[in-house]
Amino acid sequence: MGLEFICGSAGSGKSTYLYRQICDEAAAHRERNYYILVPDQFTLETQKTLVEMSGEKGILNIDVLSFHRLAFRAFEQFPAEQKTILEDMGKTMLLRKIFSEQKDNLVYFKKGIDRPGFLDECKSFLCELEQYGIRETEQFEKMETLGRKFEDIRLIHDCFKEKMGDTYQMAEELVTQLTGMIEQMDGIGDSVVCFDGFTGFTPIQNKLLRELMQTAEKIYVTVTLDAWEDPMKKVSMHKLSYLSKKTIQQLAGAAKECGCMLEKPEVLGKEGSIRFRSAPALRFLERHLFRPGNQI
Numbered sequence: 001m002g003l004e005f006i007c008g009s010a011g012s013g014k015s016t017y018l019y020r021q022i023c024d025e026a027a028a029h030r031e032r033n034y035y036i037l038v039p040d041q042f043t044l045e046t047q048k049t050l051v052e053m054s055g056e057k058g059i060l061n062i063d064v065l066s067f068h069r070l071a072f073r074a075f076e077q078f079p080a081e082q083k084t085i086l087e088d089m090g091k092t093m094l095l096r097k098i099f100s101e102q103k104d105n106l107v108y109f110k111k112g113i114d115r116p117g118f119l120d121e122c123k124s125f126l127c128e129l130e131q132y133g134i135r136e137t138e139q140f141e142k143m144e145t146l147g148r149k150f151e152d153i154r155l156i157h158d159c160f161k162e163k164m165g166d167t168y169q170m171a172e173e174l175v176t177q178l179t180g181m182i183e184q185m186d187g188i189g190d191s192v193v194c195f196d197g198f199t200g201f202t203p204i205q206n207k208l209l210r211e212l213m214q215t216a217e218k219i220y221v222t223v224t225l226d227a228w229e230d231p232m233k234k235v236s237m238h239k240l241s242y243l244s245k246k247t248i249q250q251l252a253g254a255a256k257e258c259g260c261m262l263e264k265p266e267v268l269g270k271e272g273s274i275r276f277r278s279a280p281a282l283r284f285l286e287r288h289l290f291r292p293g294n295q296i
Contacts, residue, residue, distance in 0.1 A: 002218050002261045005248055007225040008268035010286055011275025014222040015196050017268060019046075022194060022220075023053045026062050032217070033061055033191040040066040042197050067205065071174040074181045081181060083169040091123045091170070098159045108149035109156075125153070126160060130172035133203045179208045183215055194220040200247045209251060213260040223248055227270040240290050 008014045019036075026034050038046050047064045051057065065073065075082040086094070099106070099113045112118045164170075169177075182188060193216045195201075201209065212219055225231060225244045232252065235245050248265075255262045276283035 001213060001216065001259070002263050003213060003251065003255045004218070004220050004263040005231060005251075005265040006220060006222045006268065007227070007231050007244075007248075007265050009226050009273055010224055011273035012227065012269025013274045014224075014268055015049075017266070018194055018196055018220055018222055019050055019053055022062060022192070023050060023055075023059075025192065026059070027054070027056075030061060033063070033187040034194070035070070035191055036062065036064045036194045036196060037067060037070065038064065038195075038197045040068065043069070046196070067175050067178070067208070068171060071178040074178055074185050077185060078181055081177065084167060085171050085174075086164060086168045088123065090168070091126070092119050094160060094163055095119050095122055095126075095156070098156060098163065102155060102159060105155060106152050108152045122156065126157060127170060127172050129157065130170055130176075131202050131204065133176070133207075175202075175204045175208055179204070179211050182208065182211045188212075188215050189217075191216050192218045192220070194222075196220075196222045198222075198247075199224070200243050201250075206250060206254065210254045210258060213255055213258045219260075221247075221251060227267050231265045231267070 006014050006018055022034050022036065026032070036046060036050070043064050043066055047059070050059050050062055050064065054062075063073075096119060099109075099119075103110065103113065106113075109118075109122075193212050195209075198221075209219070223231070223244050225241055225248075229235075229241055229245075231245070231248050233245070234249065235242055239245075252262055254260075273283055273286050276286055
């Protein structure tokens with residue numbers, strides 16, 4: 001088990017480097033599965049790129065997935081675990097019913113129920129709670145110090161979960177559900193899993209990566225970071241590279257705890273951005289914009 005970061009500035013060729021390496025490895029090891037996880041909107045583009053790179057007009061043992069598609073892949077093996085996904089319209093209708101029933105028990109949100117966009121904001125907030133793993137009573141108690149409105153939020157959240165029951169679930173719950181199944185999934189144990197195109201990971205996604213560190217053969221993660229920066233060195237949260245460094249440090253810490261070997265990072269772009277090589281103005285902006293000490 002190993003974890004390797006591929007670092008470089010924007011346009012330095014991180015994805016190209018990773019895809020070419022995976023294509024070469026997949027051709028040499030037909031018996032091994034390779035998973036490339038990207039944001040939902042990049043799956044088709046990434047598949048097209050890999051097919052062009054493979055030289056064989058097809059990718060037999062490489063799967064391009066998002067977090068959600070990997071969850072559905074798990075449900076193919078464990079169909080009993082799958083529930084009906086509650087879409088946005090269903091969430092809004094369920095929230096309207098809850099507000100109608102609990103109107104007399106609400107304090108902070110009582111006057112905002114009929115305002116335009118209010119239900120959409122509540123729906124988005126519930127989704128964020130799930131994405132960041134805030135669902136336990138103890139976690140809500142920590143939020144009470146921020147104001148009375150969190151009492152209303154907890155009431156709405158509890159009613160929402162109760163009405164979904166064992167039949168429905170939100171799409172944001174899929175990653176949590178996947179984490180519990182990943183160890184039993186066929187084809188994961190000896191696989192190589194790559195994460196490309198992410199600026200960072202939510203707490204529940206970090207838990208999934210932690211499970212993969214104990215299950216998969218190798219994990220690659222691309223991180224946007226200037227070539228002259230030390231990937232393992234901490235920086236102030238006011239620095240441009242803070243989120244990238246935070247992602248690296250969180251995953252490196254998890255790897256150490258899991259007994260996953262942390263390999264030397266591959267740093268690209270020391271000679272400048274490949275993407276902006278023919279556009280000097282954009283290349284200059286990419287190298288200097290928002291960097292301390294630059295007059296831009």
